[in-house]
Amino acid sequence: MENYIFIIGIGIMIFILCNESYHKMKRKNIVKSLESNRTCIVVAFFWLLASIMYVRLFHGYEGDLINIEMKYIKVAIIYGLSGLIWLVRGIQRDLINEDGIFTLKGNYKWKKIIRYEWGIEEQLKRKKETIQYYNLTFFIRRNKFDKFFTGVDEKEVILKINKDNKDQVDNFLKESLE
Incomplete structure (x- = not known):
């Protein structure tokens, strides 16, 4: 046994x-996070x-x-x-693909995502280079169980997106969240 x-x-x-x-x-x-x-x-x-x-x-x-x-x-x-x-x-x-957002903290389908916001341009210093990026904040609808214990209706998930990918990601998100 x-x-x-x-x-x-x-x-x-x-x-x-x-x-x-x-x-x-x-x-x-669509894109992978820098983190x-x-x-x-x-x-x-x-x-x-x-x-x-x-x-x-x-x-x-x-x-x-x-x-x-x-x-x-x-x-x-x-x-x-x-x-x-x-x-x-x-x-x-962490990444964004056709199904939704996949992060270490959870996987979120597009139907659970309420909206998103772009942060200001920031810099990430690596060994030999400096990378320009934006914080992309997703606001995700919590389920009833989470709402009961947290008292909050939505949750934030933040991804660091390379500046070069911003337009591509923004166009994709506009289509996916319509």
């Missing part, structure tokens, strides 16, 4: 990993390191996998898959 639960859990984690990547890539992407999700990459590193340390340090791994109990290996696999999920989320950037 324990093995079945473990296999189902692994299946669910792999489904989450594949499903998230698929939904972000299946449609034509990367570095926090997710750090969390991924932690989980991957924890999976290795769990087997090696805490359970006497000295090169002989046969002597490690199966339950410890299962926990290490779960930690490793958690790390992979976080790594995939960290590598992928």
